[in-house]
Amino acid sequence: MNLHYLMNELYYQKRRTLTAILGLSIGIALLIILNALSMAYRQAAHAPLKEIGADITVQRPGDVPKDLAGAVFPCSAVTIRQSEVEKIQGLPGIRGVGKALLLWVFDPNRAWIVLGIEQHNTIGPAILRSSVTEGRFIEEGKSEALVEVAYARQFGIKLGDTISVADKKFPVVGFIDASRAAKIAVANVYLPLAEAQQMAASSKGLQSVSPYDPGDVNLLFIKADQEKITPLAASLKNILGKKATVATPDSFLKLLGSLFALSDKFTLAASLIAIIVAILIAFKTMAGNIAERAREIGVLKAVGWTNRNVVTQLLMESVVQCFLAGILGLLIALVVAFGLGFMKVNIPIPWDMAPTPHFLPGGGDQIFKTLRLPIHVPWTLALFSFVLSIVIGGMTGALLGRQIAKIKPSEVLRHE
Amino acid sequence: MSRSAILAGEGLSKQYGSLEVVKGVSISIDSGEFVCLVGKSGCGKTTLLSLLSGLERPTKGDVVLNGKKINGASEDELALFRRENVGFIFQSFNLIPTLSAWENVALPLFPIKMTAEERRRRATELLTQMELGHRMDHLPSALSGGEKQRVAIARALVNRPKIIFADEPTGNLDSATGDAIMDILNRLHSKEGVAILMVTHEVELAKTAERLIRMHDGEVIS
Numbered sequence: 001m002n003l004h005y006l007m008n009e010l011y012y013q014k015r016r017t018l019t020a021i022l023g024l025s026i027g028i029a030l031l032i033i034l035n036a037l038s039m040a041y042r043q044a045a046h047a048p049l050k051e052i053g054a055d056i057t058v059q060r061p062g063d064v065p066k067d068l069a070g071a072v073f074p075c076s077a078v079t080i081r082q083s084e085v086e087k088i089q090g091l092p093g094i095r096g097v098g099k100a101l102l103l104w105v106f107d108p109n110r111a112w113i114v115l116g117i118e119q120h121n122t123i124g125p126a127i128l129r130s131s132v133t134e135g136r137f138i139e140e141g142k143s144e145a146l147v148e149v150a151y152a153r154q155f156g157i158k159l160g161d162t163i164s165v166a167d168k169k170f171p172v173v174g175f176i177d178a179s180r181a182a183k184i185a186v187a188n189v190y191l192p193l194a195e196a197q198q199m200a201a202s203s204k205g206l207q208s209v210s211p212y213d214p215g216d217v218n219l220l221f222i223k224a225d226q227e228k229i230t231p232l233a234a235s236l237k238n239i240l241g242k243k244a245t246v247a248t249p250d251s252f253l254k255l256l257g258s259l260f261a262l263s264d265k266f267t268l269a270a271s272l273i274a275i276i277v278a279i280l281i282a283f284k285t286m287a288g289n290i291a292e293r294a295r296e297i298g299v300l301k302a303v304g305w306t307n308r309n310v311v312t313q314l315l316m317e318s319v320v321q322c323f324l325a326g327i328l329g330l331l332i333a334l335v336v337a338f339g340l341g342f343m344k345v346n347i348p349i350p351w352d353m354a355p356t357p358h359f360l361p362g363g364g365d366q367i368f369k370t371l372r373l374p375i376h377v378p379w380t381l382a383l384f385s386f387v388l389s390i391v392i393g394g395m396t397g398a399l400l401g402r403q404i405a406k407i408k409p410s411e412v413l414r415h416e
Numbered sequence: 417m418s419r420s421a422i423l424a425g426e427g428l429s430k431q432y433g434s435l436e437v438v439k440g441v442s443i444s445i446d447s448g449e450f451v452c453l454v455g456k457s458g459c460g461k462t463t464l465l466s467l468l469s470g471l472e473r474p475t476k477g478d479v480v481l482n483g484k485k486i487n488g489a490s491e492d493e494l495a496l497f498r499r500e501n502v503g504f505i506f507q508s509f510n511l512i513p514t515l516s517a518w519e520n521v522a523l524p525l526f527p528i529k530m531t532a533e534e535r536r537r538r539a540t541e542l543l544t545q546m547e548l549g550h551r552m553d554h555l556p557s558a559l560s561g562g563e564k565q566r567v568a569i570a571r572a573l574v575n576r577p578k579i580i581f582a583d584e585p586t587g588n589l590d591s592a593t594g595d596a597i598m599d600i601l602n603r604l605h606s607k608e609g610v611a612i613l614m615v616t617h618e619v620e621l622a623k624t625a626e627r628l629i630r631m632h633d634g635e636v637i638s
Contacts, residue, residue, distance in 0.1 A: 306527070410472040
C-alpha cells in the first residue's frame, strides 16, 4: 500500500472523496443521534422517580372516601399491609424500601394533604431534606411538622407557629419548597411517619373504607437493581394484586409518547436502517470508484501490481475515507446533541400519583416533571460508531476485491 | 526458438465467442531487437501484443517470455512476471492523474520493498534522460501530450525490462512530437539494448524498426 498515492487520490478527487465522506458521516451521525436520543429519553423517564430516590413506586387503589371529614386515604392509595411490605423487602433485586403514608385531612376550616415520612430513609420523601428553605427538617422522635412554603404563605403560617391537623397540634419547624421537590408525593404538611400512622389508625372514616392497622402504609418507594426492575414490577403485582399501581421508568417512558421513548425496537430498527444506509453509501461510492477507475486499475495490473496489491490500495482508501467519515459523523452528532440538549421534556405524572385531590384547586390539572433533555454521546457509543465506520470501510473494500480481481488490463486498456 | 530470443509465440490463437481475432500466429523476437507489428485497424495487432505480453491468455498456443512459458501462470504470477521483465507504452499514455510525473514513473516500483528515496532516484534519473527533470512534480494534467508519453516511456523503463511493448505510442501525438518519441525509442533500442515490440498502423513509422511484421485479418502475412 502506498500512502502517498492514497492521500493524493483522496485529495485530488475531492468531489468523490467528499461525497463518500459526507454520505457515510450522515449515516454514522444518524446512528449516534438516534441512540443518544433514545438513551436521553430513558434517562429522562428515570427523573420523576430518581428525584424521590427510588426506581419504583407502589400504591394500591381503593374506594372513594365516603365522607370527606377527618383523615382519609385518597382513592388512589389505600392500605399496604406491614406483612406485604416485609414480603416485598425479601424479594430478590430489592436494594431498599422507603415507606410513606399519604392522607387527606379534612378539618372543619381547612383541608390538608399530609405525608408521613421516614426522616432518615434516603429512599423516599425524606430526600426532600435538601428542599428545606427555612427552618430545619423534622427530627426523629419529635412530634413536629414541615409545611410547604406556598401553602404556608397562602394561609399565613409562620415558622414556630403551631398547626392543628386532625385535632393534633404540631409545631412548624421548617418550610419546604415543593416547586423544587419531587412531583410525586408532594404535600402541604410533612409529619413523622409514626404520627401520620397514628392519625390514620384513629380515623373511623378511613377504617370504614380501607381497614388499617398501625404499621401499615400506603406508599412505597423502592430502590432496585436496574436489570431487575421489570421482573420486580411483576412480583410486586403478585403480592399486592393486579390493580396495584407500580410505577417504573418504563411506565413514564410510555407516557412520554415520543417515538424514541416508545420502544427499544424502534431505536434498534432505526439504527439498523442508519447502518444499512451507511453501508450502501460506502458500497455505492466504492463500486462507482472502481468502475470509474477501471482503466487506472488496468494500468496498475499491467505494470506489475498483483490483485492483492490493488485490493489493498483501494481497501485502505476506503478505510481512510470511512475513518474520516467516522470523525465527521461523530462531530455532527456532538453538535446536534448539543442543540437537542436545549430541548425541554415534559414527563406527565399520572393522576393517581399526584397527591392533590381533584376537587381542590389545581387538583384536576395534569402535572408534569419538566426537564432539559439529558442527551449526551457516551464514549462507548462514540467508539462503537467510529469502529463501525472503519469496519464498513474495510468490509466494502474487501467485498469489492472480487470485482477488482475481475478487471482485465487487456480489456480496459484497449483504446484505442 | 533461437538462443537469443527474448520472446516467442507458437501457434497463437485468440477467439472471442465465434470470432477468431488471432489465427495461429507464430512469432519470435530476439534480445535487443526492434520489431514493428503493422496492419490495418482491427487486424488483431493489439490482441497479439496482449497475448505476447501476458495481459491476455491465448485460446491456443504458447508464449515463452525470457525463457519462461507464461500462458499457464496465474494472474498474480503474470503480474509479477510483467513487473520484472516487461514495460508498456500505451497510445493514451495511461498515466495516473493524481500522481506527479515522478510518481507515475515510480508506479511499478510501489509494490516492491524499496525506500522512497531509491524510487525517487530511479524515477528522477529516467525523467532527466527524457529531458523532463524540470517537470518531475507536475501532475499529468499540466503536461503536454509529448511530455506525457515521455513520462510513460520512463515508467516503462523503471523496472529495467527485457522488452518493451508499445501500442501505437505516437497515435495521440502530432507528427513532430511523434517523431521525437520515435527517436527516443530508437535510442533506447540502440543504446540500452532493450527489445521493443511496437504496434502501429503507420507504415512510415514502422520503417524505423529493424524488422517489420505485417498482419491481416488475424494472421501474419509477412
